[in-house]
Amino acid sequence: xxxxxxxxxxxxxxxxxxxxxxxxxxxxxxxxxxxxxxxxxxxxxxxxxxxxxxxxxxxxxxxxxxxxxxxxxxxxxxxxxxxxxxxxxxxxxxxxxxxxxxxxxxxxxxxxxxxxxxxxxxxxxxxxxxxxxxxxxxxxxxxxxxxxxxxxxxxxxxxxxxxxxxxxxxxxxxxxxxxxxxxxxxxxxxxxxxxxxxxxxxxxxxxxxxxxxxxxxxxxxxxxxxxxxxxxxxxxxxxxxxxxxxxxxxxxxxxxxxxxxxxxxxxxxxxxxxxxxxxxxxxxxxxxxxxxxxxxxxxxxxxxxxxxxxxxxxxxxxxxxxxxxxxxxxxxxxxxxxxxxxxxxxxxxxxxxxxxxxxxxxxxxxxxxxxxxxxxxxxxxxxxxxxxxxxxxxxxxxxxxxxxxxxxxxxxxxxxxxxxxxxxxxxxxxxxxxxxxxxxxxxxxxxxxxxxxxxxxxxxxxxxxxxxxxxxxxxxxxxxxxxxxxxxxxxxxxxxxxxxxxxxxxxxxxxxxxxxxxxxxxxxxxxxxxxxxxxxxxxxxxxxxxxxxxxxxxxxxxxxxxxxxxxxxxxxxxxxx
Amino acid sequence: xxxxxxxxxxxxxxxxxxxxxxxxxxxxxxxxxxxxxxxxxxxxxxxxxxxxxxxxxxxxxxxxxxxxxxxxxxxxxxxxxxxxxxxxxxxxxxxxxxxxxxxxxxxxxxxxxxxxxxxxxxxxxxxxxxxxxxxxxxxxxxxxxxxxxxxxxxxxxxxxxxxxxxxxxxxxxxxxxxxxxxxxxxxxxxxxxxxxxxxxxxxxxxxxxxxxxxxxxxxxxxxxxxxxxxxxxxxxxxxxxxxxxxxxxxxxxxxxxxxxxxxxxxxxxxxxxxxxxxxxxxxxxxxxxxxxxxxxxxxxxxxxxxxxxxxxxxxxxxxxxxxxxxxxxxxxxxxxxxxxxxxxxxxxxxxxxxxxxxxxxxxxxxxxxx
Numbered sequence: 001x002x003x004x005x006x007x008x009x010x011x012x013x014x015x016x017x018x019x020x021x022x023x024x025x026x027x028x029x030x031x032x033x034x035x036x037x038x039x040x041x042x043x044x045x046x047x048x049x050x051x052x053x054x055x056x057x058x059x060x061x062x063x064x065x066x067x068x069x070x071x072x073x074x075x076x077x078x079x080x081x082x083x084x085x086x087x088x089x090x091x092x093x094x095x096x097x098x099x100x101x102x103x104x105x106x107x108x109x110x111x112x113x114x115x116x117x118x119x120x121x122x123x124x125x126x127x128x129x130x131x132x133x134x135x136x137x138x139x140x141x142x143x144x145x146x147x148x149x150x151x152x153x154x155x156x157x158x159x160x161x162x163x164x165x166x167x168x169x170x171x172x173x174x175x176x177x178x179x180x181x182x183x184x185x186x187x188x189x190x191x192x193x194x195x196x197x198x199x200x201x202x203x204x205x206x207x208x209x210x211x212x213x214x215x216x217x218x219x220x221x222x223x224x225x226x227x228x229x230x231x232x233x234x235x236x237x238x239x240x241x242x243x244x245x246x247x248x249x250x251x252x253x254x255x256x257x258x259x260x261x262x263x264x265x266x267x268x269x270x271x272x273x274x275x276x277x278x279x280x281x282x283x284x285x286x287x288x289x290x291x292x293x294x295x296x297x298x299x300x301x302x303x304x305x306x307x308x309x310x311x312x313x314x315x316x317x318x319x320x321x322x323x324x325x326x327x328x329x330x331x332x333x334x335x336x337x338x339x340x341x342x343x344x345x346x347x348x349x350x351x352x353x354x355x356x357x358x359x360x361x362x363x364x365x366x367x368x369x370x371x372x373x374x375x376x377x378x379x380x381x382x383x384x385x386x387x388x389x390x391x392x393x394x395x396x397x398x399x400x401x402x403x404x405x406x407x408x409x410x411x412x413x414x415x416x417x418x419x420x421x422x423x424x425x426x427x428x429x430x431x432x433x434x435x436x437x438x439x440x441x442x443x444x445x446x447x448x449x450x451x452x453x454x455x456x457x458x459x460x461x462x463x464x465x466x467x468x469x470x471x472x473x474x475x476x477x478x479x480x481x482x483x484x485x486x487x488x489x490x491x492x493x494x495x496x497x498x499x500x501x502x503x504x505x506x507x508x509x510x511x512x513x514x515x516x517x518x519x520x521x522x523x524x525x526x527x528x529x530x531x532x533x534x535x536x537x538x539x540x541x542x543x544x545x546x547x548x549x550x551x552x553x554x555x556x557x558x559x560x561x562x563x564x565x566x567x568x569x570x571x572x573x574x575x576x577x
Numbered sequence: 578x579x580x581x582x583x584x585x586x587x588x589x590x591x592x593x594x595x596x597x598x599x600x601x602x603x604x605x606x607x608x609x610x611x612x613x614x615x616x617x618x619x620x621x622x623x624x625x626x627x628x629x630x631x632x633x634x635x636x637x638x639x640x641x642x643x644x645x646x647x648x649x650x651x652x653x654x655x656x657x658x659x660x661x662x663x664x665x666x667x668x669x670x671x672x673x674x675x676x677x678x679x680x681x682x683x684x685x686x687x688x689x690x691x692x693x694x695x696x697x698x699x700x701x702x703x704x705x706x707x708x709x710x711x712x713x714x715x716x717x718x719x720x721x722x723x724x725x726x727x728x729x730x731x732x733x734x735x736x737x738x739x740x741x742x743x744x745x746x747x748x749x750x751x752x753x754x755x756x757x758x759x760x761x762x763x764x765x766x767x768x769x770x771x772x773x774x775x776x777x778x779x780x781x782x783x784x785x786x787x788x789x790x791x792x793x794x795x796x797x798x799x800x801x802x803x804x805x806x807x808x809x810x811x812x813x814x815x816x817x818x819x820x821x822x823x824x825x826x827x828x829x830x831x832x833x834x835x836x837x838x839x840x841x842x843x844x845x846x847x848x849x850x851x852x853x854x855x856x857x858x859x860x861x862x863x864x865x866x867x868x869x870x871x872x873x874x875x876x877x878x879x880x881x882x883x884x885x886x887x888x889x890x891x892x893x894x895x896x897x898x899x900x901x902x903x904x905x906x907x908x909x910x911x912x913x914x915x916x917x918x919x920x921x922x923x924x925x926x927x928x929x930x931x932x933x934x935x936x937x938x939x940x941x942x943x944x945x946x947x
Contacts, residue, residue: 127855130675141936145928148675207653349785350936352943418749419814442799525754525800525945533942539647541935542672 077555080333080548083326086318088204089132090119094322102319102340107310113298114263117154118228121256122235124151126205138543139328139338140317146308153305157296158255161262169287178257179249181281182226182233184219188279191220191230198235199242206243214241216248221279226264232257259296261288266295316340329549353550356530361557363448363529364512370452371459371508372501379463379500383470401457409518412450416441416522442524450522451512458511459504466500502574506565510558530554602864605635606661612640614828618884619664619713621902623872626880630871634864645669649678649854658854661865667848668757670710671927679709679852687711687866689874691893700875704848704890706927711869712850712890713878717913717922718758719844721811721826722818723748724836737843737921738766740818741790743797748817751807754800756941757930758820758845761923763790765843775926784937788944800945811837823913827886831904831911841918845925848890888912 030038087094092115100108123129133147165172184190195218199210216237223230236257237248264270265288274282274289302309320340321328328338335351336343345351378397382390400408415421418437426432440446470493478488516531523529530550537547565571608624610616616638624636641648645663652658665673673679682688684697684705691700698705704712720740726748727733739746740762752759764774764783767790777783791798799816801807807821808829823844829835851873853865871877878889879897886908889895898909909915913922 127677127681131677134672134675137932138935142932144675144931148931346939350939350943352939352946355946417813417815520802539644541938542646542650542676543935 076544076548077552078548079545080329080552081325081327082545083321083328084324085132085135086322087324088201089123089128090116090318090322091201093119093318097315097319097322100315100319102316105312107299107312108315110297110299112315113302113309114296117157117298117301118232118256118260120147120150121154121158121254122201122232123205124154125239125254126202128205134542136317136321138332138541138546139321140313142308143314143317146306146314150302150305150309154301155255157301158257158259161258161296162255164293165258165261165288168291168293169284171281171284172258172261172288175252176249177281177284178233178253179216181279181285182216182218182222182230182237183249184217185280189220191218191223191234194218194223194231194234195238198231198238202235202238202243206239208243210238210242212242212245214238214248216241219279221277225270225273225277225279225285226261229257229260229264232260262293262296265289266293326545329545330553332546333549333553353530353533356528356533357553357557360513360529360531360554363444363527364509366448367451367455367512368505368509370448371456372505374452375456375459375463375504376497376501379460379467382460382464383467384472397457397460400453405454405517406521408454409450409521412446412453412522413441416446416449441522442527444523444527446522446524447519447527447529450518451515454518455508455511458507462503462507463497463500466503467497470496498569499574502565502569506562506574509561513554513558601860602867603661603858603861604633604864605637606861606864606868607637607639607659608662608664609639609641609645609660610664611642614885615824615887616640618881618887621884622881623868623877626877627868627872646672646676646678649673650676652854653678653856658856660854661857661861662868663852663854664713664849665852667704667706667710667712667850668925668927668930670850670852671707671931673852674707674709675931678855679707680855680857681708682711682853684711687870689870691891692875693893695893700891700893702892703924704850706848709852710848710850711852711873712848713873714849714881714887715846715890715912715914716849716887717823717841717844717846718753718820719823719826719913720818720820720840720842721807721829721837722840723811723814723816724838726814726817733838734818734840735842737762737840739840741766741794743794746817749797749799749810749815750794751799751801751810751816751819751821753820754802754945756937757925757934759791760784760787760937760941761845761925762843763787765923766790771921771923774923775929778937779929779933784940788940791944811835823911824886827911831901831906839918841913842921843923844913844918844921845923846913847925849887850890882908882912886911888914 030040033039033042035042093112096112096115097108100112120129123132129147129151130144133144136143136147162172171177202210214237216234218230218234218237223234233253236254240246240251241248265285271289274285277285299310308314320338326338327343331338331343332346333353335346335354337346378393382393382397385393413420417423418439418441420441422440423432423437427434427437432438440449474492474496475488478492479485483491513529514531515529516535519528520532520535523532531554534547534550534554537543537550608619610619620638628634628636639660642664645665646669649660649663652660663679670679674681684701688697688701688711690696693700701712704715706712720734720737722734724733728746731745734740734746740750760778761774764777764787765771767786769777778787799810799819801810801819801821804822804825807816807819808825810816810819811829812833812835818840823839826837826839829837830839851869853862853869857865873891875891875893876897878891879894879899881887882889882894882898883900883902889898895909895912895914898912900906901908910917913919
């Protein structure tokens with residue numbers, strides 16, 4: 001589509017680096033410039049400056065296009081493979097779950113349920129568990145309410161644990177006790193790794209960067225003694241101190257902390273570790289260690305929340321979709337699905353997308369063909385009529401072009417429907433029986449008709465601009481040499497008009513393949529395009545990953561067809577004006 | 578556990594407490610609604626009285642409720658929240674709440690008591706379908722039919738199953754191009770009791786059964802996707818009977834005087850109300866909280882029914898529903914909740930659709946495309 005190239009002679013016009021090429025082609029020793037340097041070097045230096053200046057001139061546009069167009073599109077397309085949500089929301093669970101064999105008939109071990117409890121508790125605290133539920137619900141129905149309910153019911157075990165702790169020693173009922181226990185005292189060693197890891201988690205869960213000064217830093221000694229509780233308390237402290245900007249020591253900890261503490265003091269070897277411990281609350285901890293507390297049964301907790309948590313399929317879904325990147329969306333986009341056993345075809349009653357892709361292509365080609373047939377004579381008339389008549393005709397072409405798309409589509413609805421203008425006329429002249437009116441809308445015919453009309457100017461205008469440059473004397477010369485009207489047209493005029501057809505076809509085809517609103521209004525069920533599904537997944541189901549995968553495939557198909565076109569017809573044979 | 582929620586509620590409370598000092602509140606707000614007659618009814622019943630009491634406030638309206646969920650998510654990702662209050666359906670409110678895009682509400686704290694003294698939670702009752710939802714109206718998706726197209730000598734349709742009876746009632750039907758409601762109606766007319774519908778629909782066989790029932794009328798169906806489609810199709814005589822929102826039918830029948838009548842049997846209730854986007858700055862939040870508290874009380878909700886035939890979401894508002902502001906007709910009998918209309922009503926199960934929506938929609942679309 002470049003203007004520099006002349007299609008008829010295939011000879012390139014002069015370009016700034018011609019001199020360079022001429023200098024290059026010379027044989028026998030370097031040509032020198034006036035100041036003695038090789039001409040080639042001095043020329044390329046001069047050219048570099050020129051190129052930089054040209055680049056600087058287009059730089060604002062380039063940056064604008066990059067920021068407002070390329071980057072957002074790239075970001076959107078990236079969503080088709082991105083799947084960080086599962087791993088970021090349930091980091092410890094996913095790590096523990098990766099050790100589980102999904103093909104086995106045994107439920108994941110207790111450790112997975114333990115991590116799930118604390119991961120999910122924190123996610124629920126930050127209102128992220130339901131988001132994860134929606135994400136996994138795309139893969140398996142029921143996940144949405146499974147996560148929503150779990151978020152409501154995880155408090156209770158924590159509350160029970162708190163009561164048990166308080167019953168053993170009153171100090172465990174006071175928030176200061178916990179702060180003193182986990183906070184690193186003046187000069188004590190700080191567990192920076194733990195702090196950093198929790199900050200990173202909260203940063204993801206809260207969508208904000210935890211900033212600001214916090215009056216808490218986790219003590220390394222305690223985090224070795226009580227690893228789980230220290231982790232829970234640190235994440236609580238980051239939320240309280242750095243996201244909500246409140247005083248950690250004066251805030252009531254999350255319920256999960258109590259359960260974590262019970263977990264830690266009942267772990268094997270705790271008594272020995274406690275004996276070596278010399279930090280704060282040693283006697284309160286000792287009271288816990290000697291109280292005969294039992295470790296929480298997380299599997300039972302989840303079983304009580306919902307039976308589906310002890311269902312193997314639930315865990316297989318989570319495990320299958322826990323990677324940072326996923327092929328799942330692309331598989332869904334071609335009517336397949338990601339299963340623990342690898343990619344599999346969707347059940348027959350859920351397949352629709354491939355069919356829509358094919359339909360979109362076929363209908364776009366049909367629309368393109370219809371546009372060529374209708375536009376060619378019009379463009380020929382436009383370029384051959386006397387200027388005054390041609391101008392009137394041109395306005396008739398442009399008028400619908402300037403009319404709102406919705407108005408034109410709705411007008412077709414009025415024309416084509418069963419009680420519409422066309423049917424009424426046909427019934428009136430007796431061609432069609434009143435009780436047997438033609439169905440011309442809410443099907444493929446409706447979409448093709450309306451879209452052909454809407455896209456027609458995009459075909460006429462490039463054709464016209466090419467035809468108006470065809471010299472009429474060629475056809476006259478052909479005729480004077482004895483050609484019939486048909487031969488003169490087919491052998492002389494038509495080949496010269498092909499660049500216009502090519503340009504119009506590419507425009508119409510690419511525009512129609514992504515059309516959305518017209519098929520939605522007049523397409524019914526059989527006349528809708530793949531873009532209607534993309535729109536549904538963007539705005540209704542919120543499955544942006546699938547929408548991105550569908551969009552990526554559509555883009556790839558268009559680029560592929562463009563490439564084929566270039567190979568077969570040659571993109572140089574396209575002229576937009 | 579509802580630690581974040583408590584926090585938010587506390588913020589809201591502080592905001593409510595400082596209501597007297599208006600300088601803490603933003604004096605402009607952007608409200609998002611559906612446009613058309615419905616938005617006008619909100620402007621008249623809520624916004625105008627509020628502006629009279631608070632002349633410094635300017636309210637701008639955005640007609641984007643259709644795409645509210647997607648747009649709120651985009652705003653959230655771009656960290657650029659331009660909306661203050663959004664009108665959405667109950668199902669969307671639930672989704673926005675799940676996605677963390679809507680703020681959780683403490684209904685008793687933030688909303689006014691009913692004028693009969695009942696707490697907001699009791700007054701709204703089951704209409705509070707999500708922790709983030711501030712209900713306004715109960716509407717229903719129901720059927721309207723052309724009175725002049727009823728075959729001679731037959732009774733006008735009076736049962737939802739007449740929609741599936743193309744022999745007695747020939748002619749096209751218009752149904753919404755999505756599984757919700759259609760699947761329920763199909764099962765209802767396939768002999769499933771109302772309270773078992775969602776259990777049946779949760780199984781593959783039940784879903785197939787509903788699609789098979791719809792298959793019997795598939796060739797006679799025009800599928801709609803915008804609420805205005807069925808009223809237009811009815812007015813043009815394109816279809817004999819069609820589903821749409823009851824307020825749309827009210828305006829076709831009473832305002833445009835078309836030969837159309839309501840068929841309330843099998844109507845499916847749905848709710849519409851406000852959500853407050855999560856993450857509003859304090860001054861804007863204070864303004865919204867103030868607006869919501871004052872405009873969702875018993876009287877204001879009842880006032881909205883003067884302009885549109887949707888039922889107020891508060892039980893205490895029902896006795897206050899009066900006459901239409903322009904037409905002067907008694908509105909109570911046009912409410913979906915009126916006992917005469919509420920004989921056979923289906924309560925939609927939002928939890929069910931939150932879970933099964935994606936799965937059933939894929940099957941429904943695949944079925945449509947065949």
